[in-house]
Amino acid sequence: MSAGAGWQPPAYPYDRLAPLLAAAEALPGGVVDLSVGTPTDPPPPPVLAALADADRGSALRGYPPSVGTAALRGAAAAWMTSTFGPAAAVDPDRIGACVGTKEFVVTLPGWLKLHRPGRDTVLYPAVSYPSYAMGAELAGLRAVPVPVDEQWRIDLSTISDSDAARALALWVNTPGNPAGGLDDLEAAAAWGRDHDVLVFSDECYAPFTWDGPPRTILGHGSGPSGTDGVVALHSLSKRSNLAGLRVGWYSGDAGVVGFLREVRKHAGLMVPGPAQAAGVAALGDSSHVATQRRLYLARLERARDILADGLGLSCALPAGGFYLWVEAPDGDAWALAGRLAKEAGVLVSPGEFYGEAGSRYVRLAMVAPMAKLDLLAERLGC
Structure with missing residues (x-):
C-alpha cells in the first residue's frame, strides 16, 4: 500500500551524524561524543x-x-x-x-x-x-x-x-x-x-x-x-x-x-x-547537584581552552547550561563538524539542528568525562 501524500517525518537530527560518527570512531581511542546532551555521570x-x-x-x-x-x-x-x-x-x-x-x-x-x-x-x-x-x-x-x-x-x-x-x-x-x-x-x-x-x-x-x-x-x-x-x-x-x-x-x-x-x-x-x-x-538530595555543577563547569572551561589552543577556535562560556556554542570560522558548521570528527575524533552537533538562525555554529555537550577531553587535547597537540 502506498504511503499517500500525507505528512512524513523528517530525518531525526542526530541520525544525520552517522557519517561523522564513523569518521570519529576510526581514530585510535574511538569517538569523543559531545553531540547529544545525554548524562554519563553516575546517578546519586x-x-x-x-x-x-x-x-x-x-x-x-x-x-x-x-x-x-x-x-x-x-x-x-x-x-x-x-x-x-x-x-x-x-x-x-x-x-x-x-x-x-x-x-x-x-x-x-x-x-x-x-x-x-x-x-x-x-x-x-x-x-x-x-x-x-x-x-x-x-x-x-x-x-x-x-x-x-x-x-x-x-x-x-x-x-x-x-x-x-x-x-x-x-x-x-x-x-x-x-x-x-x-x-x-x-x-x-x-x-x-x-x-x-x-x-x-x-x-x-x-x-x-x-x-x-x-x-x-x-x-x-x-x-x-x-x-x-x-x-x-x-x-x-x-x-x-x-x-x-x-x-x-x-x-x-x-x-x-x-x-x-x-x-x-x-x-x-x-x-x-x-x-x-x-x-x-x-x-531530597542536593549534594550530588553541587558535585555535578563543579564537573560541568570544569569541563566547559577545559573544552574552551582545548578549542582555542588546538584549533584556534574561540568561544565564550555560556550563561547557563553545559553546552559550548562555537561559531565556525567560515560560517560552515557542517564543515567544522567534519573537521572535528576527522582530526580530533570528536562528534558535535551542527547548529542547524536548533534552527536556521544557528546554522553558523556547532554545539558541544560537556557530558564526556575529563579523560575524554584529555584524549581530545592529546589528539590536537595541546
Missing part, C-alpha cells in the same frame, strides 16, 4: 537505593498516578521553594508529573488546541531545542520562530500582532539549549498577560545557571500566587543524571495545570512507580 546513591527498594508499597505492581504521587509532587514543590525562593512556592496540587519533559513539550500543542480551538500558533525561540517546533508540527499547527538577540535571549519585541493574536503558547527556555542564554522571564510573563497567551518556561537546566542564581517564571505571573498564565517545566534528567528514568514535572497556572493533569490521565501518560520513588530521593 539515594536514587539507586530507592530503585532497589521500589517494590515496597506496590510501586511495581500497581498503576502509578498519572499526576504523580503525593510524595513526588510534594518533593517537587519543596525543591521549587528551596531553589528559587518563596516567590516560587507552588501548591503540590498545581504540579503534574510528566514522562520526561520531551513528551510534554511535544504533546502540549495538541492538548492546548483542544482547550483553545480558536488559536493555531506556537511561538518559540529561533535558536532552541527542536522539539518546540516539532510539537506544533505534529499537532498540525503553525510553528513560528521568534528571533533571539546577540546574547541568545528571545526578543519579544519582534513578535507581530498577528502572530500574537493566533498564539496558543509562547515557549521560553532558561538557561537556553543550545546557546546558554538567559531570557527575561518577568518580561515574558508580562508579554503573555498583555496578549492573552500562555507562557511555558522550560527550566530543565536551571541548576546549571552560571550567571547569577537559578531563575523561574513562577512568581512573575499575574494574580496573588504569581502563577496565572505561566507554567514552568522541570526535569531530573540533567540535574540528577536520570535521563533513563523519565521523570519531570510541570507547575503553575491552576487552570492550565488542572486541564493538563486531567487530559493526560485519559492519554495514559504515567511515570513508572519506581521512577517516581527514585525522583523523590533525588529531589
Whole structure:
C-alpha cells in the first residue's frame, strides 16, 4: 500500500551524524561524543537505593498516578521553594508529573488546541531545542520562530500582532539549549498577560545557571500566587543524571495545570512507580547537584581552552547550561563538524539542528568525562 501524500517525518537530527560518527570512531581511542546532551555521570546513591527498594508499597505492581504521587509532587514543590525562593512556592496540587519533559513539550500543542480551538500558533525561540517546533508540527499547527538577540535571549519585541493574536503558547527556555542564554522571564510573563497567551518556561537546566542564581517564571505571573498564565517545566534528567528514568514535572497556572493533569490521565501518560520513588530521593538530595555543577563547569572551561589552543577556535562560556556554542570560522558548521570528527575524533552537533538562525555554529555537550577531553587535547597537540 502506498504511503499517500500525507505528512512524513523528517530525518531525526542526530541520525544525520552517522557519517561523522564513523569518521570519529576510526581514530585510535574511538569517538569523543559531545553531540547529544545525554548524562554519563553516575546517578546519586539515594536514587539507586530507592530503585532497589521500589517494590515496597506496590510501586511495581500497581498503576502509578498519572499526576504523580503525593510524595513526588510534594518533593517537587519543596525543591521549587528551596531553589528559587518563596516567590516560587507552588501548591503540590498545581504540579503534574510528566514522562520526561520531551513528551510534554511535544504533546502540549495538541492538548492546548483542544482547550483553545480558536488559536493555531506556537511561538518559540529561533535558536532552541527542536522539539518546540516539532510539537506544533505534529499537532498540525503553525510553528513560528521568534528571533533571539546577540546574547541568545528571545526578543519579544519582534513578535507581530498577528502572530500574537493566533498564539496558543509562547515557549521560553532558561538557561537556553543550545546557546546558554538567559531570557527575561518577568518580561515574558508580562508579554503573555498583555496578549492573552500562555507562557511555558522550560527550566530543565536551571541548576546549571552560571550567571547569577537559578531563575523561574513562577512568581512573575499575574494574580496573588504569581502563577496565572505561566507554567514552568522541570526535569531530573540533567540535574540528577536520570535521563533513563523519565521523570519531570510541570507547575503553575491552576487552570492550565488542572486541564493538563486531567487530559493526560485519559492519554495514559504515567511515570513508572519506581521512577517516581527514585525522583523523590533525588529531589531530597542536593549534594550530588553541587558535585555535578563543579564537573560541568570544569569541563566547559577545559573544552574552551582545548578549542582555542588546538584549533584556534574561540568561544565564550555560556550563561547557563553545559553546552559550548562555537561559531565556525567560515560560517560552515557542517564543515567544522567534519573537521572535528576527522582530526580530533570528536562528534558535535551542527547548529542547524536548533534552527536556521544557528546554522553558523556547532554545539558541544560537556557530558564526556575529563579523560575524554584529555584524549581530545592529546589528539590536537595541546
